[in-house]
Amino acid sequence: MKKNSTNNNKSFSWKKFFFFSALILFAFLSFQFYEPKYPAKILDKKTDSTLVKKHLNALTEIPNFRNADHLSQLDSTANYLKKDFEKYADDVSFQNFEVDGKNYKNVIASFGTEHKSRIIVGAHYDVCGEQAGADDNASGTTALLELARMLKGEKLNFRIDLVAYTLEEPPYFRTENMGSYIHAKSLKDKNIDVFGMVSVEMIGYFSDEPNSQDYPLGLLSIFYGDKGNFITVVKKFNAGKFANAFNKTYKKSGQIKTQTFTAPQFLQGIDYSDHLNYWKFDYSALMLTDTSFFRNKNYHKASDTVETLDIPRMCKVIDGLYYTLKNLE
Incomplete structure (x- = not known):
């Protein structure tokens, strides 16, 4: 995940005032209409914490x-991702593309290939700089691997494509060289029926300590709390049928405390992952995240290691994804 800092030194303006005022209003509305906590659904398959640790360590x-x-x-x-996907998926392939004279690869695993309409679940496997990138984004990539195992042989309502992207991080962030841009464009060029896309971006860091959760504006803690103990569905206004259905179904799974943050697309931070490229091609898309640098202070540092992650809660995030993918209609 990439944090954009180009506007950090600009003076306060009426636009920023509007943005911050809008944030407060959005949070207030979310708080007023926040859905009750749902009891956890009993799942026929559960995320295997031993495999999660194995994949995190391997990556x-x-x-x-x-x-x-x-x-x-x-x-x-x-190659590691492809080999593991091949144990479970109907079809596994590399999507090769060239950037600056070098060949890079997205890895795609498909399930329910008899269906025309598909859902894309994506996570980037590259890192920013010289760091292990356990949360950013080995956590999201590991979720794809566990979803592959859990989806094997399941009856699905859509084709599910699990896509592991490369080149999400600098120096290619926000360029047409991002693996997710290459993938989204290929879907559009082929006129493929895409119901929607979810970007799994940093899902392993949680804290029950007071003041462990930051926000773009401090007052948001009044509505969302000051503890980093939830997962967040981030979507834009007019997000489309898929994004709204995903949000509702994920919450109903009851696997983990979930908050929804909905804001205008132009709001800084709402598009800091691979879903931004699907928005460019008018697909309904969202991000599932632990809120990244607003919570995890190991972001883009050598300290982003497996030992800092909350494996049990990360597993519950993946359980929620599994339930949602099986029950979306």
Whole structure:
């Protein structure tokens, strides 16, 4: 996940005042109409915490760093993902593309291939700089691997494509070289029926300590609380049928405390992951996140390690995804 800092030094303006006022209003409305806590649904399959730890360790211990400067490490990661996907999926493939004379790979695992309409569940496997990137974003990539295991043989209402992207991080963030841009564009070019997309972006860091959760505006803690003990569905206004259905179904799964943050697309931070590229092609898309740098102070640092993650709650996030993918209609 990439934090954009280009506006940090600009003076306060009426636009910022409008944005912050809007944030307070959105939070207030969310608070007023916040749905009651749902009891946890009993699932026929559960996330395996032992496998989660195995994948997290494998992804973060690949020699060197899985960034754009270490192509061999990105290839090793892609091969690891493909090999594991092949145990479970109907179809597994690389999506190869060239950037600056080098070949990069998205990894795609498909389920329910008999269906025309599909749902994309994506997470990036590259990191920013020289760090292990356990939360950002080995956590999201691990979710794809566990979902593959859990979806094997399941009766689905849609085709599910699990897509592991490369080149989400700098220097390619917000460019047409992002793996997710390449993928989203390919869907549009082929006129493929896409119901929607969810970006799984940093889902492993939680805290019950007071003041462990920050916000773009401090007053939001009045409505959402000051503890980083929830997962967040981030979507824009007029997000589309898929985003709204996903949000409702995920909450009904009752697997983990869930908050929804809905804001205008132009609000800084709402598009800090791969879902932004699906918005560009008018697909209904959202982000599932632990809120990144608003909570996890290991963001883009060497301290973003597996030991800092809350594995039990991360597993519950994945359980919610599994339930939602099976029950969306």
